[in-house]
Amino acid sequence: MLEKNTIEYEKTVLIGLITQFQDEDKAKEYLDELEFLTYTAGGEVLQRFLQKLDKPNPKTFIGTGKMEEVRLYVEEHEVGTAIFDDELTPAQQKNIEQILKCKVIDRTNLILDIFAQRAQTSYARTQVELAQYEYLLPRLTGMWTHLERQRGGIGMRGPGETEIETDRRIVRDRIALLKDKIKTIDKQMAVQRSNRGALVRVALVGYTNVGKSTLMNVISKSEVFAENKLFATLDTTVRKVVIGNLPFLMTDTVGFIRKLPTQLIESFKSTLDEVREADLLLHVVDISHPQFEDHIESVHQILDEIGSRNKPMLLVFNKIDAYTPETIDADDLVTKKTKIHFTLEDWKNTWMSHSNTEVVFISAVDKINLEEFRIKVYSMVRDIHIQRFPYNHFLYPDLPLE
Numbered sequence: 001m002l003e004k005n006t007i008e009y010e011k012t013v014l015i016g017l018i019t020q021f022q023d024e025d026k027a028k029e030y031l032d033e034l035e036f037l038t039y040t041a042g043g044e045v046l047q048r049f050l051q052k053l054d055k056p057n058p059k060t061f062i063g064t065g066k067m068e069e070v071r072l073y074v075e076e077h078e079v080g081t082a083i084f085d086d087e088l089t090p091a092q093q094k095n096i097e098q099i100l101k102c103k104v105i106d107r108t109n110l111i112l113d114i115f116a117q118r119a120q121t122s123y124a125r126t127q128v129e130l131a132q133y134e135y136l137l138p139r140l141t142g143m144w145t146h147l148e149r150q151r152g153g154i155g156m157r158g159p160g161e162t163e164i165e166t167d168r169r170i171v172r173d174r175i176a177l178l179k180d181k182i183k184t185i186d187k188q189m190a191v192q193r194s195n196r197g198a199l200v201r202v203a204l205v206g207y208t209n210v211g212k213s214t215l216m217n218v219i220s221k222s223e224v225f226a227e228n229k230l231f232a233t234l235d236t237t238v239r240k241v242v243i244g245n246l247p248f249l250m251t252d253t254v255g256f257i258r259k260l261p262t263q264l265i266e267s268f269k270s271t272l273d274e275v276r277e278a279d280l281l282l283h284v285v286d287i288s289h290p291q292f293e294d295h296i297e298s299v300h301q302i303l304d305e306i307g308s309r310n311k312p313m314l315l316v317f318n319k320i321d322a323y324t325p326e327t328i329d330a331d332d333l334v335t336k337k338t339k340i341h342f343t344l345e346d347w348k349n350t351w352m353s354h355s356n357t358e359v360v361f362i363s364a365v366d367k368i369n370l371e372e373f374r375i376k377v378y379s380m381v382r383d384i385h386i387q388r389f390p391y392n393h394f395l396y397p398d399l400p401l402e
């Protein structure tokens, strides 16, 4: 486990853009998240650099003047890594490395790195390794183009090409091997899933760090690793839960994030199968997070991508204990009431009241409203159960008996 006082934190700087699609506030929020990711990966952020540009500079992502500013800072403070909030092209990455003379990584790279650090089982490690090689492959090509252009084609093309071709072949072979390995495990997992019988399956989904594992532990009395870092969970845990006398299966799995690298979605396919094969999704949201609505949107997008957007869903607003709206003084007639001033009651009257999705507000840590949560889950699971086994509906009353 990472502990702030036991590990040496790597010095980093963050670099992001303010563009027509992302205003200054958004850019800052994204850098906040990037900083949390960096901390999770074992880095401390010394400085952030933001630049206003219509679109990224194709050669160096940011402009020349800004780059010089970053370079001076990196040199003066002996920064080891510069982290960019967007995916860099292979050429950009190379160019920037040459200028800054430090490690240059992008958001995808950083997320892959965290996944690699956190993968516990050999299955998770295999999935992450596959994603890393998939990320690397086009970058080997890019390095070759880069070399070719730099040194000129004639004379260099032969050995350069052979070298890179060899590298690419090694990477491709490795990818094929990993895919085979995953296929074998996938089959075992599919068998395991089918052996679980006809019980209703409920999957916890949501943005990373919202409290899925904490809720799983509270509900199923299990002990899934939970902590205030991103991607604490990479492996899937399945527990049998009984509410009233109704048994069902509950799954806790990997959290989602904005711009989750596609390589990861692909290689985590069978981990995500748990979500795909679930009958009911409990979409957990951290309502104390200022960007929780964006998080909901990101989760919806990923559910769309894996074809699970239309499953029955309960929206679980967690961490209500930590939710504190800003207040407006009674004599302050200037400040307009906006979302940051909403109380939980205000929120309940927004889109939440006319969405088709059921909602519930809880605190998994302080155990607030868990009874209401249990009743809602019970009734949704019961509906699915009764559809599946119409002949034994009498076993389960409208409300759990507990």
Ligand SMILES: Nc1nc2c(ncn2[C@@H]2O[C@H](COP(=O)(O)OP(=O)(O)OP(=O)(O)O)[C@@H](O)[C@H]2O)c(=O)[nH]1
Binding pocket: 206, 207, 208, 209, 210, 211, 212, 213, 214, 215, 225, 226, 227, 228, 229, 230, 231, 232, 233, 234, 253, 254, 255, 256, 318, 319, 320, 321, 322, 362, 363, 364, 365, 366
């Ligand atoms: N204040 C407060 N904190 C909570 C609550 N539920 C969970 N947390 C904290 O939120 C952090 C993340 O909790 P996890 O259960 O690991 O979250 P997760 O969704 O499983 O996260 P990943 O597995 O990393 O995607 C931990 O520090 C928890 O203690 C809650 O109801 N209130």
Ligand SMILES: [Mg+2]
Binding pocket: 212, 213, 214, 225, 226, 232, 233, 253, 255
């Ligand atoms: Mg978790």
